[in-house]
Amino acid sequence: MRARVTVYPRREILDPQGKAIHQALERIGFAGVRDVRAGKSFEIELDGGDAAAAERLLAEMSEKLLVNPVVEDYTVELLPGEPS
């Protein structure tokens, strides 16, 4: 089972990296960018193929280590297929 956990700063929290990237996009000519949040993602391979169990485990991993819930939000996606 493969999964991706995406972590990004909460909307109400100042995100200096996202702000700098936003400004850089405008500087090189991309108009109309409303907001940029800079986060990170983790690709995780798990033993077993039970989707519900995997989602529970990934949520627990996120809450315990991958995410700081004070300032970050996250999403979990299960990915199709085997790793290449």
Place this chain on the structure above:
Amino acid sequence: MKCGVVVFPGSNCDHDVYHVLKHVLDQDAIFLWHQDEDLRDCELIVLPGGFSYGDYLRSGAVAAHSPVMAAVRRHAEAGGLVLGICNGFQILLEAGLLPGALRPNASLRFVCRDVHLRVERDDLPFTVGYRKGEVVRIPIAHADGNYQDRDEALDALEAAGQVVFRYVDAAGELADSANPNGSARAIAGVVNSGGNVLGMMPHPERCAEDILGNTDGLALFSGLVGAAAAQLGAGVA
């Protein structure tokens, strides 16, 4: 007072803190290793600055789950003194022993310079050596020192008097130009509700000896030593 300085892989201010406690203040100081599960009867635990575990994931996030931190948590919950400086502050937040979080500096730069701090409380073991409202000059050196939390959490923190140090100008006034990292409400250091766990970004151990040209940080450590001795005296009497 028996003091334990925790060494994580990547700590780099451990010897500075040890030196102040052991050689400047003549205390019984030892190093504790991140894999230790026993604090060996230390009354004060210091989590020093550095880049524990390379600051991978988030500053302090991996260290917060190391074996020694389970013992530090028990020590803190039993009312024991814990001081986290810089990376140590980041570890205490990631461990949930203090509220809030430290984000990358608003400037996105590593900032290394002296700052002015206003001492907001002088009734804690960490600050009995200062007077409330006193302005001290202490160096900072960090990339992730931007203290943030939800507005209602910040309001609660202020109402409970848990903000201990704030970045100010030399006159002791709040100013954007005096806030080196974008911290909400210019917060430089906070204490837990029990008053026994303090986290701060500035480095008092780097200004605690005449030879360093600044001794503004010494009162934090000497105050702690005095407070611990007074507590012991009261316990005996």
